[in-house]
Amino acid sequence: MRKCSLDSINKIFGKIAETNKLYLPVDGSDGVAVYTKWEEGKEWSNALNTVRSPKDFFFPQVENLMEFKTSGKNIELTDIREEAEDFVIFGVRACDVRSFDILDRVFLTDPVDSFYASRREHGVIVSVACSKPSETCFCQTFDNIDATNPLGDVTAWKTEDSVYFKANTEKGEAFMKKIESLTEECDDTAVAAEKDKIAAIMKKLPLKDLSADAFGGGKTDTFFNVPEWDELSATCLGCGTCTFVCPTCQCYDIKDFNTGNGVIRYRCWDSCMYSEFTKMAHGNNRLSQKERFRQRFMHKLVYYPENNEGIFGCVGCGRCLAKCPISMNIVKVMKKIGGKVNE
Amino acid sequence: MQKITRDQLVEKAVALLSDGTVSAVLGWSRGEFDYDITPAVFKSAEEVKENFVWNDFCGANFSKYLVAQTGKVEGKILVFLKPCDTYSFNQLLTEHRFDREKVYAVGIPCEGMADIAKVREIVGDGIVSIEDDGESLKVSTLYADAPVLVGAKDVMAERCVNCKSKKHVAFDELMGEDGEVIESARFDEVARLEAMTPDERFLFWQNELSRCIRCNACRDACPACTCEKCVFDNPDSAVENKAPANSFEEKMFHIIRAFHVAGRCTDCGECSRVCPQNIPLHLLNRKFIKDINEFYGEYQAGAEVGSRAPLVDYTTEDLEPGEVFERGDQDA
Numbered sequence: 045m046r047k048c049s050l051d052s053i054n055k056i057f058g059k060i061a062e063t064n065k066l067y068l069p070v071d072g073s074d075g076v077a078v079y080t081k082w083e084e085g086k087e088w089s090n091a092l093n094t095v096r097s098p099k100d101f102f103f104p105q106v107e108n109l110m111e112f113k114t115s116g117k118n119i120e121l122t123d124i125r126e127e128a129e130d131f132v133i134f135g136v137r138a139c140d141v142r143s144f145d146i147l148d149r150v151f152l153t154d155p156v157d158s159f160y161a162s163r164r165e166h167g168v169i170v171s172v173a174c175s176k177p178s179e180t181c182f183c184q185t186f187d188n189i190d191a192t193n194p195l196g197d198v199t200a201w202k203t204e205d206s207v208y209f210k211a212n213t214e215k216g217e218a219f220m221k222k223i224e225s226l227t228e229e230c231d232d233t234a235v236a237a238e239k240d241k242i243a244a245i246m247k248k249l250p251l252k253d254l255s256a257d258a259f260g261g262g263k264t265d266t267f268f269n270v271p272e273w274d275e276l277s278a279t280c281l282g283c284g285t286c287t288f289v290c291p292t293c294q295c296y297d298i299k300d301f302n303t304g305n306g307v308i309r310y311r312c313w314d315s316c317m318y319s320e321f322t323k324m325a326h327g328n329n330r331l332s333q334k335e336r337f338r339q340r341f342m343h344k345l346v347y348y349p350e351n352n353e354g355i356f357g358c359v360g361c362g363r364c365l366a367k368c369p370i371s372m373n374i375v376k377v378m379k380k381i382g383g384k385v386n387e
Numbered sequence: 388m389q390k391i392t393r394d395q396l397v398e399k400a401v402a403l404l405s406d407g408t409v410s411a412v413l414g415w416s417r418g419e420f421d422y423d424i425t426p427a428v429f430k431s432a433e434e435v436k437e438n439f440v441w442n443d444f445c446g447a448n449f450s451k452y453l454v455a456q457t458g459k460v461e462g463k464i465l466v467f468l469k470p471c472d473t474y475s476f477n478q479l480l481t482e483h484r485f486d487r488e489k490v491y492a493v494g495i496p497c498e499g500m501a502d503i504a505k506v507r508e509i510v511g512d513g514i515v516s517i518e519d520d521g522e523s524l525k526v527s528t529l530y531a532d533a534p535v536l537v538g539a540k541d542v543m544a545e546r547c548v549n550c551k552s553k554k555h556v557a558f559d560e561l562m563g564e565d566g567e568v569i570e571s572a573r574f575d576e577v578a579r580l581e582a583m584t585p586d587e588r589f590l591f592w593q594n595e596l597s598r599c600i601r602c603n604a605c606r607d608a609c610p611a612c613t614c615e616k617c618v619f620d621n622p623d624s625a626v627e628n629k630a631p632a633n634s635f636e637e638k639m640f641h642i643i644r645a646f647h648v649a650g651r652c653t654d655c656g657e658c659s660r661v662c663p664q665n666i667p668l669h670l671l672n673r674k675f676i677k678d679i680n681e682f683y684g685e686y687q688a689g690a691e692v693g694s695r696a697p698l699v700d701y702t703t704e705d706l707e708p709g710e711v712f713e714r715g716d717q718d719a
């Protein structure tokens with residue numbers, strides 16, 4: 045374990061930025077934290093998390109896939125892929141680190157998404173423990189997410205006056221090597237104390253007892269037709285905010301943009317909450333908002349675990365709790381329909 | 388800080404459900420915390436008694452829900468309308484978006500709603516409970532040893548600080564006392580933007596809109612956006628998009644939307660309230676309202692049913708396009 049003083053953290057950022065692009069949460073003019081490319085003068089935000097999750101780094105909201113140019117009867121195809129260079133994302137919370145595993149299981153299983161894979165390979169993740177969780181946090185509901193000790197290539201802990209680092213992977217070792225001269229070796233007393241402090245807060249979180257046990261693979265029939273979907277979805281706007289802020293939502297659309305003398309084929313995030321999401325040649329098989337709404341939650345709580353060894357498709361980051369315009373969210377859904385089964 | 392109480396509203400809803408005047412109630416439903424309130428359709432007195440809430444976080448404007456809900460509910464639906472909501476209600480009626488006969492509207496007074504983001508700015512994160520003692524909110528957090536008292540005025544939502552009317556312009560029944568249309572400072576911020584150079588203004592909007600994630604919450608919450616198929620959702624429109632492909636498109640969405648609601652936007656503030664990225668969308672719409680007021684005379688969308696908005700009306704008094712152009716030139 046190594047440490048540096050909190051005052052000198054910008055020197056560490058400077059050192060990393062000499063060789064790699066470095067992104068970290070920085071407060072914008074309105075106080076909302078956004079992952080921003082570090083440069084001199086940018087300060088690491090104190091916010092617990094960003095509204096827009098770091099999934100953008102691996103699965104960006106929009107990306108161009110290829111370009112076609114037409115002249116007469118010829119079509120010329122250009123591969124416009126930029127191979128990613130190594131980059132560092134700093135300050136990722138435990139929930140969001142876990143979200144990358146959930147995305148990996150989708151994008152890295154056969155057929156591998158080479159765009160995603162390349163960025164994943166080039167990304168170095170420095171996570172940071174959560175010294176001040178929010179009331180909306182419920183990462184504890186799910187396995188393998190530890191806010192006191194997040195995963196990632198390097199784990200960091202930020203205390204009042206210092207930042208502590210521990211490497212977890214080879215990429216992490218390389219990162220530590222780079223900042224070696226700016227950090228000093230230390231024992232883990234301070235980190236142990238910080239972990240205890242966080243653990244004590246986690247025990248006080250209002251959603252600490254939320255359980256996902258009622259859900260999981262094989263439960264489609266249990267939940268698909270429960271009448272509660274009607275009232276839960278009654279006022280859903282179908283806006284898709286929940287899916288766009290969610291670190292694990294992974295659906296996309298591939299579209300062609302007509303440039304006048306050719307086509308740019310791009311992909312962009314899509315949302316199961318949208319009315320034309322399931323539109324196909326024969327029509328649309330999800331005609332009501334209730335069906336769309338149900339899909340989002342069934343996917344996270346039943347279908348995803350069914351296909352992925354019981355792992356849930358939610359990491360409890362709480363973004364949908366904080367951002368849904370009607371304050372409807374996965375916790376309310378779990379309590380309403382999961383509670384019923386437990387009774 | 389609300390003068391009318393939850394119990395009064397519950398009593399009203401229960402009475403109207405019990406005597407058969409209405410068969411459903413559009414109201415605010417209890418959340419996990421004290422501030423995360425969900426608009427809900429209550430079908431029984433029991434549900435109302437158990438889950439109905441009324442507090443400083445009941446900002447949601449129900450007018451737009453009437454478009455969908457009047458079609459779904461047998462009989463009448465009870466809707467509680469704050470003064471600003473009544474303007475949206477009238478505007479939707481002007482546009483024939485729901486059947487007035489299917490609605491029983493109860494006007495309720497509003498002292499202004501709180502903005503949870505403002506509360507957080509003062510007390511920090513980890514809010515576990517919020518109690519209202521009339522003048523202030525008593526907020527308990529995970530991190531403060533004792534509850535923090537915050538003044539209701541200090542955490543009032545921007546749209547409520549700049550409230551344009553405490554008067555209800557539509558209702559079947561009114562609870563409490565009606566208020567007046569009030570002078571507000573709502574155009575001050577627009578004037579500040581107008582005073583900027585075009586470059587400064589461009590930078591301002593560039594910065595704000597660059598955070599947009601195109602989640603569409605602003606459009607979907609907007610009572611003026613009730614097109615059956617939004618042009619941005621229509622695969623055949625050539626502008627259908629789910630993501631801003633570039634920074635031009637990002638602005639286009641907002642500019643087009645602002646034009647689509649110009650003259651119809653009542654300035655209810657739902658767009659800015661729901662934006663997950665805190666983008667001050669109301670400023671775009673207020674610019675249109677301010678211009679309309681200055682070019683065509685004072686006009687408030689939704690003030691009455693059936694009024695003709697200046698942009699879809701013609702009078703010989705109308706400003707000549709040349710004058711608009713000149714004024715635009717001076718601003719630039």
Ligand code: SF4
Nearest residue numbers: 280281283284286368
């Ligand atoms: S659940 Fe909320 S955020 Fe998601 S689509 Fe419905 S209204 Fe929008």
Ligand code: SF4
Nearest residue numbers: 290358359361362364
């Ligand atoms: S469903 Fe909600 S809480 Fe779960 S990961 Fe997505 S945004 Fe976070």
Ligand code: SF4
Nearest residue numbers: 138139174177181183
């Ligand atoms: S959900 Fe857990 S890991 Fe995520 S920010 Fe909250 S406490 Fe940290």
Ligand code: SF4
Nearest residue numbers: 599600602603605662
């Ligand atoms: S609600 Fe905000 S983030 Fe969402 S589309 Fe509108 S402006 Fe963009």
